[in-house]
Amino acid sequence: MFASKKDSALLDWLEERFTIKEELEKNTTKKMVPPHINWLYCLGGLSLTIFIIQVVTGVFLMMYYKPTPELAYGSIEFIVKEVPYGWLIQRVHSIGANTMIILVMAHMVRVLFYNAYQKPRELHWISGIFLFGLTLITSFTGYLLPWTQLSYWGATVGTNMPGSAPIIGEWMVRMSRGSEQVSGVTLTRFFALHVVVLPAMISAFAGWHFVMIRRTGVAGPF
Amino acid sequence: MFASKKDSALLDWLEERFTIKEELEKNTTKKMVPPHINWLYCLGGLSLTIFIIQVVTGVFLMMYYKPTPELAYGSIEFIVKEVPYGWLIQRVHSIGANTMIILVMAHMVRVLFYNAYQKPRELHWISGIFLFGLTLITSFTGYLLPWTQLSYWGATVGTNMPGSAPIIGEWMVRMSRGSEQVSGVTLTRFFALHVVVLPAMISAFAGWHFVMIRRTGVAGPF
């Protein structure tokens, strides 16, 4: 950056109050990127980028989406056909979901092959596992929302899975559906998880993930 | 805390990887609370507590709520009358909204009377103003969701307000409604703002607010 007079005045103002200069230098201007970094180290950051795109496009889809069995499909059709650029936002959101899963998996493969999950980065890997699981569940819950035949049976099969667990399996199936079979209650429930609970959890785990990587530095060289 | 063997083993494990002991001591065990603190200093923390309660109860209300003009009121009636403890969660959320506004305002009055907004805490006050505004807008958008006569006309009057602004006023009215008059589009739009956009913005501003207060310490003694 070309430090202009204006920049330093603002910085001085902030420094006087919060003494952030040292912190700022350590984390930005004087932060050293190790020389062994290659483009495979981008995969985590790309996952975050896609996540942000998903949040933004998701919020815009919510502006017209109606989470009821009677209106869900029609409201998405309305977005795609009637709302200006609705087709674009819907398409980006739908492709983004698949892309995000691929990027997260690629990121995990990179970490695995570089042995980057080893000490001192065990917790990075564990939080990453949670992030991967949350990404999958978010995609799964989002898949039901258009309420098509495919998404209906997808949700039926998916929510049936915990039923294999002993003792609490049946209970988990019923809690995840909110009814005996996949129904309108399942739809609003999945909607709430998809638009609030899961994104909030992903943000929290991702924040934890990033703070740790700053603390320990990236792995390598190998 | 009674430091048990287990505690220190975990702490050592974390210390070895993240060197957090110093940070942790500075911010928790060795953090000094100034002696001039009185119960009026609780108001900010109480606002946060209510906000968390609102997020949790709000997520649970979303599990059954349907943001369409035809079904909105009925779905809330269903929550209150049919869903176990739905009346409790709905009541807490509705009373919580009013309580939060009162607490935020009381917090602001305290800061104002103690001159705590003065240097070096100008940004605390400014972020607080944003938090106050966001709290009001969140309550306002939530007020439409039951789609009663009161909430319908409340939204009509509220969205009419920016119309007084010169030049872009009319445009702002139409953008906030998503239609010429308050309609089903307004409902889904307010819903998206109420459950995702505004809570996310409040969280972000609150985080900023708290980091700053840790940086400068609480104001006083006076």
Place this chain on the structure above:
Amino acid sequence: MVDGTIDSDALSKRRKFIKGLIGFFGIATVAGVTYPFVRYLQPIKQQEGEGRVEIAEADLPPGKAVLINYKGNPAVVINTGGGYIALTAVCPHLGCIVKWQEEEGILFCPCHAGKFDTDGNVLAGPPPRPLEKFPVRVAGGKVILGGV
């Protein structure tokens, strides 16, 4: 390196040019990404709200009124007995929709109890100005607003 020396004037010019280029493409990108989102949020023009509205005279007996969508905004058409009158239904106070009260022969705004007579004049309440009137004509058993 006498040959390789770049005079500082040229360097500064080049830097300015590159900065401008980056700025231009930056702004273009931001605008290009923002535009669809803004358009997405804009109200969708409803076809039925445009232009000409026709109401069958049989649907509007004396003393009754109907709420219609006229040029994208709600309007009320009243049969006063002595003729048809069309007024905007949007209260000039805070934008609520006025309702026809047959018994009293007035238009009533539910938000702050504004009252209007059949000519749109304010009888009571906070409205700052009368309701706008639209020309109406009757042809072929139909009450017609707008169009020609």
Place this chain on the structure above:
Amino acid sequence: MVDGTIDSDALSKRRKFIKGLIGFFGIATVAGVTYPFVRYLQPIKQQEGEGRVEIAEADLPPGKAVLINYKGNPAVVINTGGGYIALTAVCPHLGCIVKWQEEEGILFCPCHAGKFDTDGNVLAGPPPRPLEKFPVRVAGGKVILGGV
């Protein structure tokens, strides 16, 4: 302070007691707050899904089937021509709802193409076991499941 001395045994006991008290009330509070939220999420029992189900014989001509809610779960009642048969409609593979195919005289699961005959036996596809059968009786022109 010979009088004021508290023997360390009593102190440790008291500490334990207070710790236990805090622990007890802590757990009680958490449980008390969690309980309504868990109950809130549990499926609401539907009255119509319980106990006895009656279908008029006229509504179920030979070759046809109806999907009903029997004891909270979907069930299918088929008139095979030779009599009435009631089976669970939940596919034992992954829980999808099977559909009666009149032309082929089979029950078909749309998820992974499982096929069952009218006795619930698996004809094709991945289902690991047959569909459960429910006893049916006919009385007073009605096909009856459950109850006594």
